[in-house]
Amino acid sequence: MNSIKEGIQTNFMRLLVVLAFVLVCTGIYFAGELAYGQIFRKSIKREVFQERVFAEITRMNKVIEAVQKTPQDLAYIFEFHNTSEAEMKILLNSMLFNNEELFGGAIAFEPYSYQKDSLYYSRYVYRLGDSVVFTNLDDPQYDYFNKDWYLIPKTMQKPAWSEPYYDEGGGNSLMSTYSVPFYRYDGNRETFNGIVTVDVSIEWLTNAVESMGKLLNANVLLISENGTVISAPQKEWIYNQTIYTLASEMKIPALRRVGRDLKEGNSGIEEIEEFMGQKEWVIFYSPIKASNWGLILLLPEGELLKIKKNI
């Protein structure tokens, strides 16, 4: 009788052990599924968001390429055609009338090149309120030969975007300038003859980037080739900060990595613990190849998970 009782007890114990084992395994399985599911969902959401970022980058690249095309065409004209002052005025004015994204544009010649007795010879057109001002940059105090927008493309012998700057004595505005060098061929050799430029105002860029931020529900930073903040929701960062000084001031080393990776022409995703007093953020970044600028989008992980695939 006792042995029957013991047998029942033993079998019951075995059943309990098996049941407990099955329960633990099921728990582990579901916990794993849950975690995997979350990771999977996160990854899908990030992919969806990154696709949207890439779409915006493509759009912005096209805008920048269109901006660059105008001075490239003008430089070609100046290389092969002796342009009169009247023609210069028509060309520069029409450049602004046909491109609302442009703030200004200039043609600037080498010393004594356009006029034999003029050290400086330049013509500049820029927006002032609703009107367009036609002027020159020939003031020796302004000394355009030594401005980055003139000297750098001249030295490098190729077009270049300037870092954002305040053009005191020129457009008197915060801007970035795209410069295209042009040359003169005298039958034997080509010599540098001057620079054609277009200016894009930082205000215009900021508006474009703000629209993108609203569309994607993210903080969007536009940075120059050297990392200077061209546009940001925090207006005081513009021109004053670089992505690297922000990394230092906000103690977010990931921002320095992002800046350096962008300079290499790479896109990527970074996670940061805290930004602007809020936990767990994701950074998406991608270069705008046309200008060597970088676009950085920051948003909290929680916001990212709310994104619907088909929006």
Next chain:
Amino acid sequence: MLRRLFIISLLLLSFQTAFTQGPQLKKVSFFPLWVPQPQFAGYYMAKEKGLYEKYGLDVTIINGGYDKNVTEYLGSGKADFGILYLVPAIKERDRGLKLVNTGQIFQRSEIMFVAKKSSGIKSLADLNGKKISVWRTVLNDLTEGFLSKHNINAEVIRINEGVNIFLKGGVDACAVMYYNEYNDLINYGINPDELEVFYLRDYEMNFPEDGIYCLEETYKKDPEMCRNFLKASLEGWDYALSHPEETLGILRSHQASEAVRCNKTHSLWMLNAMKDLISTDGKNISKGELLEADYNNTLKFLLETGVVASGEEYSVFYRGNLEDE
């Protein structure tokens, strides 16, 4: 009766005004070489904290820039005092502008050449045949003198300011100031270990930099005013270096009004670097003094490179001794 009371009140009021006004402050204009930045923190803080007034001076600070020249301002009388490096000051004196040094604030050289290690530049000799940017300002005797002294045959590109041409690859190396453009490079994403650096001071060119200068005529007319300007400026420096947050805040407002780029990371770096520059450790002189050996070494370099034809005696050039009182 009422009339009498009125006259007495008027007399009392005029007595009070006379007593509260105190001695008249001497109006002084000062040109600190460049745009507002921590390199000149001591002077801005001396003004802000009333230290110039304490020494009987009403100082107006003229903000500089690459289109403004200190020697032109001093020579034309538009500024009573200005900041100059020792090298251009000796040169100007040699050319006829009778400048005197009334206080040597920075005791060493911070100029250096930098190149990216990836460019393959590892030694001075590697700079041969390269493109190098230098400032077109009064410092080119130092930078181009350095290249010439070391027989470096390079294409020199003279620029107004900044490191953009270097960062964009327009030049292989550039002249920078350790407390300024060098840190700009770091703040533009270059890591220190990616740079090859050549300090001028490591090549027997440790020439002191920022000093206070005025015309000899100004000094002779009022040596006490010159000494007071130095004393107040040195006290301003003490204050600035011991109150960095407040100092950077004051400077920020000046920088904003001049559209000067400004961020805390860089400003704090520059202000911290000033401590070492002002220090006279190892020289056995007081703060603000120009060591005779430093003056003679600098003059020797300028004579050897042909920048100056002859040199002034140290005792004629340097009038900053506070013990002359």
